[in-house]
Amino acid sequence: MSVAINWRKRQSYIARSEMGKTMDKAWLKALGHMCYGIYVLTTADREKINGMIASWVSQVSYDPPLVSVAVHPNRYSHDMIQGSGHFALHLLKRDQRYLLQKFKLPNPASKFESLAWSRGETGCPILKECLAFMECKVRKIYNPGNHTLFIGQVVAAQLVSEEPPLTTLDYEGVYLGRE
Ligand SMILES: Cc1cc2nc3c(=O)[nH]c(=O)nc-3n(C[C@H](O)[C@H](O)[C@H](O)COP(=O)(O)O)c2cc1C
Numbered sequence: 535m536s537v538a539i540n541w542r543k544r545q546s547y548i549a550r551s552e553m554g555k556t557m558d559k560a561w562l563k564a565l566g567h568m569c570y571g572i573y574v575l576t577t578a579d580r581e582k583i584n585g586m587i588a589s590w591v592s593q594v595s596y597d598p599p600l601v602s603v604a605v606h607p608n609r610y611s612h613d614m615i616q617g618s619g620h621f622a623l624h625l626l627k628r629d630q631r632y633l634l635q636k637f638k639l640p641n642p643a644s645k646f647e648s649l650a651w652s653r654g655e656t657g658c659p660i661l662k663e664c665l666a667f668m669e670c671k672v673r674k675i676y677n678p679g680n681h682t683l684f685i686g687q688v689v690a691a692q693l694v695s696e697e698p699p700l701t702t703l704d705y706e707g708v709y710l711g712r713e
Pocket residue numbers: 540544546547572584585586587588589590591604605606608609610611612634637638639640641681705707708709
């Protein structure tokens with residue numbers, strides 16, 4: 535099984551300490567202080583697998599259970615989600631910060647290296663170590679701005695641990711979503 539190669543270089547997040555200097559717009563400063571969970575989103579298109587950090591994630595319906603995730607079209611994962619119609623979201627435990635280094639950069643060779651994972655019902659990679667995971671089937675796709683909003687119906691899920699979740703409060707950077 536091969537992890538697809540993506541060498542594009544992007545800077546879509548900045549260190550929190552840089553915010554004052556970089557963020558001259560009032561709305562950007564305010565939005566930069568919103569709190570989110572930090573998730574590993576995985577996807578698979580046939581034999582190719584990939585994963586990325588995503589924080590612009592929310593539940594949007596109880597019945598049916600729907601979640602939304604905003605993904606920039608530059609992300610390699612973007613076209614894989616669109617092509618396969620599936621993605622999986624992993625809630626992380628607070629002590630899993632090390633996964634940020636693996637999944638926040640387009641460095642495919644090391645993304646799943648030394649991690650235990652298996653294919654879920656949707657074919658998406660499911661990390662063995664996580665707080666919870668949910669596998670989603672894409673139901674709607676919107677293009678409201680510079681990110682694509684994927685609305686996915688949760689078709690399989692499991693709570694793995696009751697530990698505290700990793701959130702943007704545990705992260706020194708801010709995801710701006712500029713590019
Ligand atoms: C804390 C944090 C949150 C992020 N949230 C998102 C997000 O919600 N949507 C997005 O498109 N990229 C987000 N990213 C950026 C992607 O994780 C990053 O661009 C990654 O390299 C994409 O991988 P890919 O191109 O292999 O899919 C975030 C990065 C960090 C560090």
